[in-house]
Every structure is written in C-alpha cells, then in structure tokens.
Amino acid sequence: MESILVLTHGNEASALTKASLEAVAAGMGLASRLGAPLSIGIVAADGSAAASALASAGARLLAVSGAAFAQPRYATDAAACQALCRAARASIVLAPESARFARVMAGVAHRLGGFIDTHITALGGAEHVEVTRWFYRQRVEAVLSRAARPWFLLLDAGTHAAFAGAPGSAQTEQVAVELPAPHTTVTGLRAPQQGAQTIRPDAGLLFVAGAGWTKKQADGQVHTSEAGQIILEFLRGSGASLGSSKSLVDQGSEGQPVLPFLTHLNQVGQTGATPRHPKGLSTCCHGEEPHVVGWRFIGERRAISLDPNCGWTRGKADVVYVADAFQVMTKVNALLAARKA
Numbered sequence: 480m481e482s483i484l485v486l487t488h489g490n491e492a493s494a495l496t497k498a499s500l501e502a503v504a505a506g507m508g509l510a511s512r513l514g515a516p517l518s519i520g521i522v523a524a525d526g527s528a529a530a531s532a533l534a535s536a537g538a539r540l541l542a543v544s545g546a547a548f549a550q551p552r553y554a555t556d557a558a559a560c561q562a563l564c565r566a567a568r569a570s571i572v573l574a575p576e577s578a579r580f581a582r583v584m585a586g587v588a589h590r591l592g593g594f595i596d597t598h599i600t601a602l603g604g605a606e607h608v609e610v611t612r613w614f615y616r617q618r619v620e621a622v623l624s625r626a627a628r629p630w631f632l633l634l635d636a637g638t639h640a641a642f643a644g645a646p647g648s649a650q651t652e653q654v655a656v657e658l659p660a661p662h663t664t665v666t667g668l669r670a671p672q673q674g675a676q677t678i679r680p681d682a683g684l685l686f687v688a689g690a691g692w693t694k695k696q697a698d699g700q701v702h703t704s705e706a707g708q709i710i711l712e713f714l715r716g717s718g719a720s721l722g723s724s725k726s727l728v729d730q731g732s733e734g735q736p737v738l739p740f741l742t743h744l745n746q747v748g749q750t751g752a753t754p755r756h757p758k759g760l761s762t763c764c765h766g767e768e769p770h771v772v773g774w775r776f777i778g779e780r781r782a783i784s785l786d787p788n789c790g791w792t793r794g795k796a797d798v799v800y801v802a803d804a805f806q807v808m809t810k811v812n813a814l815l816a817a818r819k820a
C-alpha cells in the first residue's frame with residue numbers, strides 16, 4: 480500500500496505558505512482515493528505553530544523546527560526534508576513547486592534513492608497513481624505513472640484549492656535533524672522596493688498591458704508616462720499581477736517608448752509565461768493567438784480594446800469592452816480609491 484507524505488514549509492512568520500496548503504489538499508484527496516495513510520511534514524522556524532493550520536486535516540503531523548529553518552538554505556532544507564521523509568517512510572512525497580522546495584527536492588529524492596517529477600498539475604488514478612503535467616510550452620499534456628519509489632512530485636502552484644480547515648491545537652511529532660556544518664549564513668533579506676514587484680503568482684487577477692498603451696492615441700500623441708501611472712495605480716489598488724504582450728516588452732530594445740517597470744519576465748504567451756490566475760483583464764492588446772495561448776489557465780477573461788475586430792472579440796474573452804483603456808482604467812482606479820477611502 481502507498482504511504483503519502485506532503486512536505487510543506489512556512490513563510491517568514493512561520494505560517495504555512497498558500498502553495499503548501501494547496502499541496503496538503505492534493506495529498507488529502509490522493510490519500511482518501513487510495514485509502515492510504517497521510518503524513519504532513521513541516522519545515523519552519525516553529526513547526527508546532529505552523530501545524531495549527533492543519534489541526535483538522537486528519538493527518539499525522541511531523542515537523543522540523545528551529546532558527547536554521549526560518550530561511551531557505553539548500554543544506555538545511557535538504558536535511559530537513561530528508562529527515563521528514565525517513566520519519567514518514569513515505570512511498571509518495573508531494574511538495575509545492577515553490578522556489579524553496581524546487582531547489583532542494585531533486586537532491587532529496589536522489590539521497591533517498593527515489594525519483595522525481597516536476598510541474599505536476601493533477602493527481603489521478605484509482606489503483607495506480609497517475610500524474611499529469613504539460614510539455615513543450617503547454618502544448619502537450621501527458622499522464623505519467625512510475626513503479627519507482629519513493630516518488631517525489633512537485634505540484635505547480637494554483638492547480639489545487641488550498642486546504643482551509645479550521646485552525647486549532649494540533650499534535651505534532653518533532654523530528655530531529657542532523658545538520659551538516661553550515662557553509663552558508665543568511666545575513667539578511669534584500670527585497671525589491673515596495674510596489675516594484677509586479678509579478679504576483681498568488682494574485683486573483685492577471686492584468687495584461689499591450690502595446691496599445693504606448694501607441695499614438697486619438698489626439699495624435701503618445702501618452703506613455705500617463706499609461707505607466709494608470710497601470711501602476713491599478714496594480715497598487717487591486718493587487719493584480721502584471722502581464723504583458725511580447726510587442727510591448729520588445730519595444731525597449733527597438734528604441735520605442737517603454738514602460739520602465741516591464742521586463743520579458745512579464746511576457747505572457749507562446750514564448751512567454753503561462754500564468755494561473757482565476758481572472759484576467761487584457762488592456763490595449765490585440766489578443767493574437769501567440770499571446771492568448773499564454774492564457775490557457777486563466778478562468779474568466781475580459782478585455783478592453785478599441786478594435787471591435789481584435790482577437791478577444793473572436794471568442795477568446797468572455798467579455799470585451801470596445802473602449803479606450805485610458806478612460807476605462809482611470810475610472811476603475813477612481814472607483815478602487817473610493818472603495819479604499
């Protein structure tokens with residue numbers, strides 16, 4: 480019989496991350512389908528405090544705690560995950576594909592003689608576990624199964640609903656970890672300036688800016704700096720994540736007007752990212768196929784475009800506002816500000 484372990488980690492405040500809670504929900508579903516025992520392992524500065532969110536998960540809770548686990552560090556995280564896997568004797572290990580765990584989990588699988596698959600989007604199978612992932616820039620979807628155990632599976636964020644059971648006091652088994660002599664000391668954190676971070680994978684909304692923001696408008700002029708202000712104000716007011724079309728991010732290298740806060744990391748589409756957000760709003764973007772393929776995992780889609788024949792109106796968006804995005808977004812910003820006030 481399979482034995483399932485979900486590895487989770489805390490954030491700076493020792494609370495479990497959202498991606499960790501998504502992995503917990505995925506593990507609960509798999510364990511109940513297979514009738515397999517479920518353990519949840521926690522890596523955090525205070526594992527017992529983090530475990531309170533899992534009080535109603537109905538799983539065996541294992542934790543490694545201590546200041547060494549407050550920050551991500553390869554040596555300590557790998558040792559912690561290894562100790563948790565050994566304590567749980569798991570045949571299947573699920574973990575969120577966070578920056579912290581993606582870095583260490585292949586190494587942990589190797590140390591335990593296991594096998595790892597990454598970017599898993601779904602777990603299925605009744606008797607044998609089958610997992611789903613995408614290949615070739617999300618064009619091909621494959622269903623995999625493996626006989627090798629332990630089998631490590633890194634789950635893409637946003638593919639499962641996060642576990643949201645009532646918090647309470649939870650019985651946690653503390654697992655001892657033998658730490659190697661430290662080579663890396665974390666001296667502090669350097670975060671991007673407040674508001675400078677525009678890519679927010681956990682945001683409920685993807686806001687896409689297209690090249691139209693920097694094109695000549697009805698008055699024959701470009702209004703790039705006004706466009707930048709409107710977009711940043713909307714991001715601040717809504718907490719949305721910022722995506723872009725290729726044309727807009729390419730403009731910098733072509734000597735055309737640019738929005739300084741955009742990079743190729745913001746690009747959504749065939750040669751860009753395929754983010755996962757429940758909702759998307761496209762503005763000043765034509766909705767051409769190479770861009771819209773990046774919207775594969777966006778649920779509700781709306782677009783604001785001056786062109787009634789743009790790609791969005793051809794079945795690629797649920798609602799299209801044929802309107803001037805400068806005017807619409809200025810009004811939306813005013814409504815957001817009024818609501819905040």
Ligand SMILES: Cc1cc2nc3c(=O)[nH]c(=O)nc-3n(C[C@H](O)[C@H](O)[C@H](O)COP(=O)(O)OP(=O)(O)OC[C@H]3O[C@@H](n4cnc5c(N)ncnc54)[C@H](O)[C@@H]3O)c2cc1C
Nearest residue numbers: 689690691724725726748749750751763765769770785804
């Ligand atoms: C191999 C290949 C790969 C590609 N990969 C990608 C990719 O990964 N991502 C990607 O995005 N593209 C990609 N492209 C490019 C893609 O085909 C389009 O050229 C690009 O998406 C166009 O960007 P855009 O819609 O922002 O710009 P434009 O085509 O210039 O459209 C701007 C739109 O803004 C509208 N507009 C202007 N002013 C306003 C206003 N005030 N209010 C409302 N609307 C306004 C205009 O009506 C127009 O529809 C790829 C192309 C190729 C060939």
